[in-house]
Amino acid sequence: MSASFRKLALIGIGLIGSSIALAARRHNLAETIAIATRKAETLEEARALDLGDIYTLDAAEAVKGADLVILCAPVGAYEQIMRTIAPALEPGAILSDVGSVKKHVVKVVTPYLPAGVTFIPGHPLAGTEHSGPSAGFAELFIGRWCVLTPAADVDPIQLEKLSAFWRAMGSQVEAMDAEHHDMVLAITSHIPHLVAYNIVGTVADLEADTKSEVIKFSASGFRDFTRIAASDPVMWRDVFLTNREAVLEMLGRFLEDLSVLQRAVRNGDGPALEALFTRTRAIRRSIISAGQETAAPDFGRPPQPAPAKPEEGAA
Amino acid sequence: MSASFRKLALIGIGLIGSSIALAARRHNLAETIAIATRKAETLEEARALDLGDIYTLDAAEAVKGADLVILCAPVGAYEQIMRTIAPALEPGAILSDVGSVKKHVVKVVTPYLPAGVTFIPGHPLAGTEHSGPSAGFAELFIGRWCVLTPAADVDPIQLEKLSAFWRAMGSQVEAMDAEHHDMVLAITSHIPHLVAYNIVGTVADLEADTKSEVIKFSASGFRDFTRIAASDPVMWRDVFLTNREAVLEMLGRFLEDLSVLQRAVRNGDGPALEALFTRTRAIRRSIISAGQETAAPDFGRPPQPAPAKPEEGAA
Numbered sequence: 001m002s003a004s005f006r007k008l009a010l011i012g013i014g015l016i017g018s019s020i021a022l023a024a025r026r027h028n029l030a031e032t033i034a035i036a037t038r039k040a041e042t043l044e045e046a047r048a049l050d051l052g053d054i055y056t057l058d059a060a061e062a063v064k065g066a067d068l069v070i071l072c073a074p075v076g077a078y079e080q081i082m083r084t085i086a087p088a089l090e091p092g093a094i095l096s097d098v099g100s101v102k103k104h105v106v107k108v109v110t111p112y113l114p115a116g117v118t119f120i121p122g123h124p125l126a127g128t129e130h131s132g133p134s135a136g137f138a139e140l141f142i143g144r145w146c147v148l149t150p151a152a153d154v155d156p157i158q159l160e161k162l163s164a165f166w167r168a169m170g171s172q173v174e175a176m177d178a179e180h181h182d183m184v185l186a187i188t189s190h191i192p193h194l195v196a197y198n199i200v201g202t203v204a205d206l207e208a209d210t211k212s213e214v215i216k217f218s219a220s221g222f223r224d225f226t227r228i229a230a231s232d233p234v235m236w237r238d239v240f241l242t243n244r245e246a247v248l249e250m251l252g253r254f255l256e257d258l259s260v261l262q263r264a265v266r267n268g269d270g271p272a273l274e275a276l277f278t279r280t281r282a283i284r285r286s287i288i289s290a291g292q293e294t295a296a297p298d299f300g301r302p303p304q305p306a307p308a309k310p311e312e313g314a315a
Numbered sequence: 316m317s318a319s320f321r322k323l324a325l326i327g328i329g330l331i332g333s334s335i336a337l338a339a340r341r342h343n344l345a346e347t348i349a350i351a352t353r354k355a356e357t358l359e360e361a362r363a364l365d366l367g368d369i370y371t372l373d374a375a376e377a378v379k380g381a382d383l384v385i386l387c388a389p390v391g392a393y394e395q396i397m398r399t400i401a402p403a404l405e406p407g408a409i410l411s412d413v414g415s416v417k418k419h420v421v422k423v424v425t426p427y428l429p430a431g432v433t434f435i436p437g438h439p440l441a442g443t444e445h446s447g448p449s450a451g452f453a454e455l456f457i458g459r460w461c462v463l464t465p466a467a468d469v470d471p472i473q474l475e476k477l478s479a480f481w482r483a484m485g486s487q488v489e490a491m492d493a494e495h496h497d498m499v500l501a502i503t504s505h506i507p508h509l510v511a512y513n514i515v516g517t518v519a520d521l522e523a524d525t526k527s528e529v530i531k532f533s534a535s536g537f538r539d540f541t542r543i544a545a546s547d548p549v550m551w552r553d554v555f556l557t558n559r560e561a562v563l564e565m566l567g568r569f570l571e572d573l574s575v576l577q578r579a580v581r582n583g584d585g586p587a588l589e590a591l592f593t594r595t596r597a598i599r600r601s602i603i604s605a606g607q608e609t610a611a612p613d614f615g616r617p618p619q620p621a622p623a624k625p626e627e628g629a630a
Binding site: 076125126127129144145147174183184185187188189190191192193194195196197198199200201202203204205206210213214215216217218219220221222223224225226227228229230231233234236237238240241244247248250251253254255257258261262264265266268270273274276277278279280281282283284286287290292293 | 391440441442444459460462489498499500502503504505506507508509510511512513514515516517518519520521525528529530531532533534535536537538539540541542543544545546548549551552553555556559562563565566568569570572573576577579580581583585588589591592593594595596597598599601602605607608
């Protein structure tokens with residue numbers, strides 16, 4: 001199969017950018033892959049990992065002649081990037097991104113968009129708690145959704161070209177309105193991250209000896225929150241700065257519900273607690289039957305982790 | 316090696332009880348295993364799974380002649396169980412439990428304790444989101460902590476006997492004060508569960524079409540909360556009814572911190588957000604270096620789950 005794009009330019013080469021580079025090469029989706037990033041150190045890391053064909057600190061250089069340009073930097077850097085690359089974007093090119101918020105991205109990118117360039121915002125719902133160029137892997141997008149939020153008047157041929165690119169990397173593609181994306185992601189992703197960061201922060205403030213016990217006994221629930229709260233700080237800062245309205249709306253609902261729950265605990269209202277705890281199981285079942293999760297216990301974690309201090313079994 | 320106990324009586328046979336039965340048999344820790352439970356249906360399930368040697372609906376019958384009795388029922392049932400079994404407990408026996416709260420357990424059990432019986436409350440920090448006798452497996456306790464909260468004047472020989480029992484099943488044993496246990500577990504386990512139940516409840520209340528999208532796109536963070544929120548509702552109801560003070564104390568801290576975070580989002584305070592999100596990574600690293608978690612991305616989830624609706628890659 002011949003490559004679908006002549007030149008793919010990735011602006012930013014963290015977990016998502018490096019995974020796109022590896023997947024695009026594996027599936028022969030671009031003849032040339034150009035990588036641009038702001039920091040020389042990151043660029044050298046990408047080069048050492050052999051992620052592309054062209055490496056540059058000049059984003060405008062990278063997009064020259066590219067028929068697919070994907071912004072893979074934190075959303076807060078988009079405006080600066082657009083200022084740099086806009087004059088170099090080629091007519092006929094598709095410009096896309098992988099940011100976790102979409103309404104803000106449309107607002108920031110659109111004013112800089114040259115005529116003849118098709119902007120199709122995107123968001124692959126994939127990731128791990130690791131970041132940087134070495135965190136990427138070609139399989140990251142397999143079985144994951146990629147949400148595209150094109151304008152109503154998007155060129156359908158360009159939209160299909162970009163959709164096919166994501167499908168070839170293993171994703172399922174779904175198109176929706178940018179505003180709707182931001183509301184759905186606020187509750188599925190942004191609030192869970194905010195809450196996880198918050199609880200880990202509460203622990204970080206505990207007295208030293210209690211904290212060390214919390215770490216020791218973290219397997220009882222807490223550690224799952226720490227995984228989420230280990231994600232890239234700059235990326236998440238930008239998410240909360242740029243999806244403020246939807247996050248505050250959903251956080252408001254969450255806090256209202258938590259007040260009711262707090263009162264049920266204070267009043268010792270057993271039936272109310274049991275009712276909620278029963279109702280939530282149905283959501284879990286829906287997620288498993290939607291193929292979004294394994295039913296294996298503990299996320300399929302191995303049942304026998306190595307103990308911190310192995311002791312001889314004695315009885 | 317000869318069995319350490321003549322007769323082990325398990326009162327309640329859910330995830331933890333059945334795992335103890337399987338592990339005790341595998342490691343030859345008891346000559347006879349007696350299983351008592353309140354529901355005939357559960358008892359028949361335990362029998363079909365061949366979990367023990369004696370099956371009875373009469374807890375008093377099960378504890379007769381037992382030198383180790385472990386309460387494995389929800390904490391809310393302890394008082395009723397103690398009323399039933401107290402007259403049948405044998406002098407010299409160890410009575411223990413696996414409940415997630417300890418101060419309340421001491422308060423409820425102690426008044427019924429016959430002379431000559433050593434009560435050593437216990438809490439294995441192990442579990443999955445599944446419940447019932449068929450959820451158990453012999454490896455559940457390997458590499459996991461078991462916290463014991465004996466009274467200050469406990470017989471050290473009995474304490475060592477029970478500790479050795481848990482070590483033989485693969486656990487690391489730690490003794491601490493019941494009140495301290497409840498505070499540490501409030502933050503490592505009870506608050507994470509409360510918050511997870513709450514956010515899943517918030518989603519359950521969304522309009523139907525948004526809810527189905529939340530389920531579809533749950534891999535972006537939300538689904539990890541649903542695992543925790545799928546745990547046994549009755550057990551968790553009892554946790555919040557019986558560890559109210561510590562839970563409300565820790566929930567108060569959590570909510571204070573969340574108000575600060577909410578304000579940072581509202582004010583668009585990037586530096587404050589980034590500072591918190593950076594600080595929380597250190598806690599994650601501590602947990603990994605304490606051997607309580609794998610550093611593999613995504614809890615070691617397989618990177619290529621089957622897509623819900625497989626599509627042909629096309630480009």
